[in-house]
Amino acid sequence: xxxxxxxxxxxxxxxxxxxxxxxxxxxxxxxxxxxxxxxxxxxxxxxxxxxxxxxxxxxxxxxxxxxxxxxxxxxxxxxxxxxxxxxxxxxxxxxxxxxxxxxxxxxxxxxxxxxxxxxxxxxxxxxxxxxxxxxxxxxxxxxxxxxxxxxxxxxxxxxxxxxxxxxxxxxxxxxxxxxxxxxxxxxxxxxxxxxxxxxxxxxxxxxxxxxxxxxxxxxxxxxxxxxxxxxxxxxxxxxxxxxxxxxxxxxxxxxxxxxxxxxxxxxxxxxxxxxxxxxxxxxxxxxxxxxxxxxxxxxxxxxxxxxxxxxxxxxxxxxxxxxxxxxxxxxxxx
Amino acid sequence: xxxxxxxxxxxxxxxxxxxxxxxxxxxxxxxxxxxxxxxxxxxxxxxxxxxxxxxxxxxxxxxxxxxxxxxxxxxxxxxxxxxxxxxxxxxxxxxxxxxxxxxxxxxxxxxxxxxxxxxxxxxxxxxxxxxxxxxxxxxxxxxxxxxxxxxxxxxxxxxxxxxxxxxxxxxxxxxxxxxxxxxxxxxxxxxxxxxxxxxxxxxxxxxxxxxxxxxxxxxxxxxxxxxxxxxxxxxxxxxxxxxxxxxxxxxxxxxxxxxxxxxxxxxxxxxxxxxxxxxxxxxxxxxxxxxxxxxxxxxxxxxxxxxxxxxxxxxxxxxxxxxxxxxxxxxxxx
Numbered sequence: 193x194x195x196x197x198x199x200x201x202x203x204x205x206x207x208x209x210x211x212x213x214x215x216x217x218x219x220x221x222x223x224x225x226x227x228x229x230x231x232x233x234x235x236x237x238x239x240x241x242x243x244x245x246x247x248x249x250x251x252x253x254x255x256x257x258x259x260x261x262x263x264x265x266x267x268x269x270x271x272x273x274x275x276x277x278x279x280x281x282x283x284x285x286x287x288x289x290x291x292x293x294x295x296x297x298x299x300x301x302x303x304x305x306x307x308x309x310x311x312x313x314x315x316x317x318x319x320x321x322x323x324x325x326x327x328x329x330x331x332x333x334x335x336x337x338x339x340x341x342x343x344x345x346x347x348x349x350x351x352x353x354x355x356x357x358x359x360x361x362x363x364x365x366x367x368x369x370x371x372x373x374x375x376x377x378x379x380x381x382x383x384x385x386x387x388x389x390x391x392x393x394x395x396x397x398x399x400x401x402x403x404x405x406x407x408x409x410x411x412x413x414x415x416x417x418x419x420x421x422x423x424x425x426x427x428x429x430x431x432x433x434x435x436x437x438x439x440x441x442x443x444x445x446x447x448x449x450x451x452x453x454x455x456x457x458x459x460x461x462x463x464x465x466x467x468x469x470x471x472x473x474x475x476x477x478x479x480x481x482x483x484x485x486x487x488x489x490x491x492x493x494x495x496x497x498x499x500x501x502x503x504x505x506x507x508x509x510x511x512x513x514x515x516x517x518x519x520x521x522x523x524x525x526x
Numbered sequence: 527x528x529x530x531x532x533x534x535x536x537x538x539x540x541x542x543x544x545x546x547x548x549x550x551x552x553x554x555x556x557x558x559x560x561x562x563x564x565x566x567x568x569x570x571x572x573x574x575x576x577x578x579x580x581x582x583x584x585x586x587x588x589x590x591x592x593x594x595x596x597x598x599x600x601x602x603x604x605x606x607x608x609x610x611x612x613x614x615x616x617x618x619x620x621x622x623x624x625x626x627x628x629x630x631x632x633x634x635x636x637x638x639x640x641x642x643x644x645x646x647x648x649x650x651x652x653x654x655x656x657x658x659x660x661x662x663x664x665x666x667x668x669x670x671x672x673x674x675x676x677x678x679x680x681x682x683x684x685x686x687x688x689x690x691x692x693x694x695x696x697x698x699x700x701x702x703x704x705x706x707x708x709x710x711x712x713x714x715x716x717x718x719x720x721x722x723x724x725x726x727x728x729x730x731x732x733x734x735x736x737x738x739x740x741x742x743x744x745x746x747x748x749x750x751x752x753x754x755x756x757x758x759x760x761x762x763x764x765x766x767x768x769x770x771x772x773x774x775x776x777x778x779x780x781x782x783x784x785x786x787x788x789x790x791x792x793x794x795x796x797x798x799x800x801x802x803x804x805x806x807x808x809x810x811x812x813x814x815x816x817x818x819x820x821x822x823x824x825x826x827x828x829x830x831x832x833x834x835x836x837x838x839x840x841x842x843x844x845x846x847x848x849x850x851x852x853x854x855x856x857x858x859x860x
Binding site for chain 1: 556557561562563564565566567568569571572573574575576577578579581583584585589607608610611613617619620621622623637655656657658659660662663665666667669670671672679681682704758759760
């Protein structure tokens, strides 16, 4: 039977023989998987690198995520970081550790999710290498590569007073999704429950998909760079904290408009707190010169001003002091 | 106290603030850690990528390896794969998952080992990014990058009949090391024991260092490429299996001389089986044109001939049929 066997019973080599053919090819690979290392083209003479780790328990639950979801999300979260540099994702390498009892079919599902995520979010990006090991804990570490082209990479540090602050992608939906799962995707004892999770996913598809199978606006990373973005980052720890990172790196203040941030959450389970301080949005937060035309799905949510820190509707955010190491010395809340 | 706290009590951000300053800088980093992604120079317009995962249990034991050993080995095993392409290692990214109870001092030790390994084996190579997560199992995934320069990468597939087969680095010592540890680095119940391991390491330093803190001949990778190596790979699954991979990829036979392979093991605990079929050597196996002068520490161990498979002292290796998926169709042992 094609889907029989576990990682332990099949062995690493036989498992790989089933997994590798499902992985997407990378258009930029000069030498693909199968040698000691892959060789990738860097036509611009430089390349972008980021790595992100997902661990069963803190980062996902198999009761709630399908294997395809896991592969997709592992790809998506890394592709978003490449996009946030204004670069085009070219390739991934994947290190996966799984319990010996893991069905090889689960690993095939993860590979299918990696392929589907690359195809949907960054066509041409593929998997050029990896490693597979046995572990008590299922864990997926993806390293992603990108080509910034002939443009300077878009850093966090280039925002200037007068710039427009804009967001592409969903804010708060992923946080609402995990909140819903912990509240209602559980059994009577409070443990993650597959059936409850599935029922919830049907009812709150946007929130749960944002959490379990996010669609970061990857193409908008390059679009932002081409439109002259002065600074950009991937919103992964809540827009307030990530905006404060951009403000601090750039030596400016970021003034946000709450109505603009909350736009699009009507009729959803997303709260203002999810939008401002939720995690795992994988949206892009960028700043553009005042006269720039906002590209792609970017929407204006604020302006850059002289000063420091983040203000929402003109006010320092009460209670925001807890989440930021910079807080102690930027005078916020005074 | 500087070394107080665990990953769980300190939190990810505070732990990173202690770890990151200990990591080595990369000379080729245009943008280092701290943004969404790093940006690396690729002066030759291409780059080499490899990834390797180490998991507590199957791949190492904290009773036997110090944190510095782990960081060193995680770097070394990846640097060897970059070297095996004829490339010069430039940078690493490191994804680390550890139990919440792990002292931050252990993570600092791993960082120190990464730094020491890079400095000793590939000066200028540094860590340009990473991720840190909590997990029930300690796990280190390193992705390494390298610059092949203006030379073609050295693949497994270029060996030609008449070429000299040569090895740089130790064969069998790492396998002898782990064999000794499992036999005598244990307590009365057979569990890995720190004191027994330390005593054994003093007595069998070469074997245990080869296992716990390997020194692959990284610089010999580039040296081999410059000397015209036609094929090369990192010996990680025993020289016979890895030679069969080279033979198969190149469509040739590899004839090895057992006396040459065993040279240097006199007076050690290394057995012929350790040399031929042991794992984790991280030596380089390469083929050179007959008139090439062998560079660096390379020593001749055989020749390439027309045909298929691997012969030792002119004979197909009995019992070698079990370890290789190619075995079924190359007629070996017939």
